[in-house]
Amino acid sequence: MLDSKYQKFFDEISLKISKDKIFTDKLHTLAYGTDASFYRLIPKIVIKTDNAKEVQDIIELANSMNLSITFRAGGTSLSGQAISDSILVITSRNFSNFKIASDASYISLEPALTGAQANGLLARYSKKIGPDPASINAAMIGGIAANNASGMCCGISQNSYKTLKSMKLIFADGTKLDTACEESKNEFRKTHADFLKDLKSFSDDTKNNEELRAKIEKKFKIKNTCGYSINALIDFEDEFEILQHLIIGSEGTLAFIEEITYYTVEDLKDKASALIYFKDMKEACTAVTKLKLARDSKQIVVDAVELMDRAALRSIENDPVMPKFIKDFDDEVTALLIETRAISDDQLNIQITQIEELLKEFSVVRDIYFTKDEQEYTLYWKIRKGLFPAVGAVRVTGTTVIIEDVAYPIECLAEATLELQGLFQKYGYSEALIFGHALEGNFHFVFTQDFSDTKEVKRYDDLMNEVVNSVAVKYQGSLKAEHGTGRNMAAFIEVEWGLDAYIMMKKIKSLFDPKGLLNPGVIINDDKEAHLKNLKTLPATNEIVDKCIECGFCEPTCPSNELTLTPRQRIVINREISRLESIGNHKEAKEYKKLYQYDGIETCATCSLCSTACPVKIDTGSLTKHLRAEQLTPGAKSIANFVANNFSATLKGVRFGLHSANFMHKVLGTPSMETFTKTMRDLSGKRVPKWSTYMPKGTNVNLNFEQQVKDKKVVYFPSCISRSMGVNDMSKEEKELFDVTIELLQKADYQIIFPQNLSNLCCGMPFSSKGFNEAAHTKSSELEEALLNASEFGEYPILCDTSPCTKKMMESFSHKLSIYEPIEFALTFLTKDLEFTPIDEAITIHTTCSSRKMGLEDKFKKLAQLCSTNVIIPADVKCCGFAGDRGFNFPELNDSALRYLKKQTNGAKMAFSTSKTCEIGLSEKSGLDYNSIFYLINRVTKAKNL
Template structure:
């Protein structure tokens, strides 16, 4: 039951915002209330907002009722600034409009676009936004601006503060302001005259205080997000410039960012990176200092320098992508990852040479080697970005990963960093690693911590107090360089800044938020032990996901991220269930399980794309399959085994169902069929499958056809889907996929071999996705044996026409066979066997989850470009959410995953993929007829002349 004041708030706000977007139950408040930090508060009310009007309604009502609110975007923040025990306002992924200037000199972004999406929009103009946090793929613009998040290249010259053009804001009293609109500003001048006068007086007071002004100038020469951006008070004269720059880094404590307009920066395409190994930390830090001074004096051009100490290198040395020689390094070796960018290759070569010459005096363990290979240097940076989560993966289960974030003046970098390493040894944090943006003197240090033991908490507190004194007092650095103050460093702001500056920050908070309702406890917090309270534990739940540190990197890839739960949130709930069971609270654990069934299990696509975004490859889809298997009854397992053992009969039943459905469709027509099936589904409470106008027709294939003998042989395994599901009734194609594949192979000169007993063969995926592991193993083993025999134990390549089935075969088979799906087969064989003549007609492609996980995304694009000069690839469509039969039984998953498809495929005339079930949903949501890429390959190729 909600407290009366929150119940009243709920009752009133639900008259303005759909109840479907307001959550007060224990599952959603816990799941949505979790961020990447090591703190936990559980909100009373969570609201997903789609637009500024909804946010304004919430703020006005909360202000009238004196209820505190916290704003949250992507939830990748690390310092406890995106959690609440009151009202949590989440910017839904629909809060994502944008506008690009005609010359691309600036871009206006709503808060829910990720940094990566913003850069994707700007890529065609060779532009990007300045901020580049490691979490850019998951972090949303609202959070990036509110935390003044920076990263590896932007430093202090291209962060949000320096590249801000204007903002649309909503204040604590509900007032809206557009700092880029003169009418809005004039109106604000009238309604908030005293506010602006006070702000101006704060600025004058700060400018006239010589000691404070000098301190601000010095401290903001390096990265600093500890406290408010009070450099705004001395950097600007105009009140609105002061105002909007104070919002940067304010962590939702001063106003809500409805929209931000950034000046864009050049995205130079010619770049090179080098991973350089120095003999020790001292040598590496002195090299950084020399690089920094040389860059500042315009002697060299270096865009980023990332440091990784030996412990950091050890955490990633077993990654297959890392050079094997790293394992042999001494314990003192320290690496610098250096990147330089240029307008063209000639200038790039000059810059590389200048950097190499500058570093000649330093002792390195390996020769300096700069790579221009995009795949190679992207790998370096991907590994660097994944360091924080990678450390979490090797922690003791149940412990928490702490990441701190400091910056030092460059002239004391070596001395300060060595002292920091000494503090780790003093307090027994021997596993701690140091890495970060060395060119800006900005280091992250990561260690693991047990918050369930009071002695361990005391050890943590002692360490942090010494770190604070060392960084803030001895070396005059920043306690927070880019992760924001949050709750983590709120108690230490006065230590770093002194009383005068801290009092000014309090005055700023009181001016913007006199009732202290916006994100209370963040930045301004008089509790000197705030950093030790509301600590989050990470209890064990299942070894599949126990290494998760809840960073949220997985969330943008998940097809259910806007309708139910994300992979991170699924793990959060499972951890809570396990925690409750461990203390004997089975009643509450059962309540969570019941709530979790739909949100966690039934609407999980098990596509496992989360593992591709996760730095440590955690596969929450596998967890869902495991949970589904646990729920199976003996009778359901018996039915699955019966189906597996009588598979040809089962497929005959599927064909009958498809035939009946299409017959009724033909009689009733599309409109009446939709009404009829919608009513039937409603009557059955969604127990009957959804019908689609793009439902395929039933087919039978004929493997008896005339062939010529050939030295080139291929084993063709048509999946059970392509053996039963044909073209939809609206398709203009005349031939089925099986016939197209045969025609294509014969044109390329292949003799086709089919496995024996084809009608009974299946890869096992329909069973494994539902948890029927025994039945899945049976079918997989049968197929493996058949393909072994057909391929003469691997002598011939094996082609499967469906990507998900191909991946399942690769994962399940014990023998090493040469198995290909359409994309890889076309590029490996057909590219050499046939002549390609690309068409000019615009096409679009969809890379299935399986293809992505097999590393075929870029290859699919390459193949598409061989077939067409105009290829459209929707940027915000990953997993389609159809997930085998989920698209029939839980169509809302497919609807959510493909909500951007139609607009992002605008202009395409033909559409292609590599999975029939995916193509059903893709066709429905785009209005295009999606078919296998083999249709296009067959269209644009001819046999090579002898």
């Protein structure tokens, strides 16, 4: 229940913003209020905004009512700067327009685009944005700029501050400013003359304060995001340049970033990386110092140097892609991951040799080896980027993962780092690990902490006070190098910067935000114990997800990320339910469960793509299946078992239903059919499935066709979907998938073998996705036995025409069989058996979730390019959200997941995938007729003349 002032705000803002984007209930305020930090505040109101007008309305109303607001983009921030106990404004994923200059020298971006999306837009021009944080796939532009996030390679020369061209801003009073527009600046000069006058005086005062100016120059020679970017006061004369550079790193405390324009940087394609293992930390840090000095004097070209201490290596040594010998290293070994980039391969070889020569004097425990293999070095960098979340996989359940972010002057790197390690030992943090951007003297240190124990909180406080003194006072480093001040270091800004600088920062805050309503408590906070308040715990809920640290890396891949909840948010809610149950508050836990049913369970596609983005492979889809299974009644299980045991009859019923719907469509026509089915669905309370014009007709398979005995044999298992669902009325294709597959296999000179009792066979997926595990096991076991016999116990390859079914078989079968879905089968066999002649027509492809999880995304692209000279792949379409039959019952999930599809497939004439149910939703949302890739392969191939 909202108190009166927030209720009044809600009532008034609801007149301007749709209520379905405003949340006050306990489920959404908790879920949406969570970020990646170890702090938690629960907002009173959460608002998802799609555009700048909505943000301006919110700011103006909040300002008039003296209510504080906090802005949130991707929520990957680590220092508590994106949480609120008042009004939280989230930039929805629709707040994502962009514009690229004709020469690609700059790009204008709205705040909800991720860094990876921005780089994807620029890739065709061999350009990228400068900032490259480890969270770039999930972190959004608004947060990257607001935190001055940097990362692996950008250092301080290519961060947001250095590559900023212009901004569109909304201030605390609702005023808008476009720093690239003279008209906008002139208007601002009229309305904010005193503001600009004060800002100029701040700049003059700082430039005239020799001691302060010298301190600023020194501290910004290394990475520094502690406090405001007061280097803007001495770097520029123009008030608007000062203003917009102060916004960088201001963490939403000065203004809202409506749009930022970045100067782009070159993205050199010739790269090489080496993972080099030094005998100890001192040796590695000394090598870093030499690399840094050599780079600065232009003796070598090195783009990134990432350090990982032995504890960091230990946290990833069991990853299958890591070399096995790492496990045998002693406790002092420290690794450097080094990357160098060049304009050509010849130049790259020269650079590699120069780096190897420079490192000859150092003691390494393995020979230095640079790889130019993209797949190999990409894996190294993926492991490095996932180090922070990976720590969550080895922590004690229930503890919180703490990450700190410091930078040292390069000349004292080794000494300072060894002292930091000593502090860990002094306070008993034996599990603490160090990694980070060593070339910039920027290290992250990570340890686990139990915040439920007051003694443990005291231990943490004692450690942090010593760390602050060591980093900021003794070594004159940065307490926050790139993660932003947040609530984490706000109490220590004066310690690092001194009184003059801190007073200037407070003046800046008061100038931009006189009422102190923008993200209060962040950056400027006089509470010396702010870092110890509102600490977040991570209670156990289910071993499937207990290792999650709520980093948010999973969120961009989730098909429900803009509709309901993301994987991270589902885990947050389940943790709260478990916490409430553990303290006996079953009433409130029950309330959460009721609220969670639709947002958490019904609209989860269980596609498990979250696990592909998660560094520790946490699969929230599996959690949803587990929860669905818990909800099943004995009666429902009995029905599922009956269906499984009478599967042939079930498929007959499906075909009859599809035939009936098709007959009604022909009689009524499309408009009347749509009206009728919509009415029936509405009257039934959404229990009647949605009808689509792309609904397939019923079909059956005919196994009685002529074929000869051949040396080449293949077992073909047509999935139950392709045995019951045919082409739709909108399709120009006349043949069914089964017939096309038979034609294609015979063209390739195969004898085709079918498993016995085919009409009753199913992989079990329709049952397992709903939690009917017993029925799923029954069907999977039947199919495995049938395929074992048909393939002569693995002698022949097995082809399934549907990717999701193939993956289910691979996961469920106990015997090792050579099972292929269409992409892998085509590349492995058909490219040898058939001659491909690509067409010139533009096509588009959709890689299903199952195919992505099987590592077939690039292979599908390769196969498509064998078939067409013009392949369009929509960049922002992952899971289609159809999820088997969920697209019929919860079509809004399919709508949300494919909201970018039509725009991003513009120009395509034909469309292909590897799953019939996915193809239904894809066709409806794009207006294209999606079919199996086998249709295209059959069209563009002929038998080879041997």
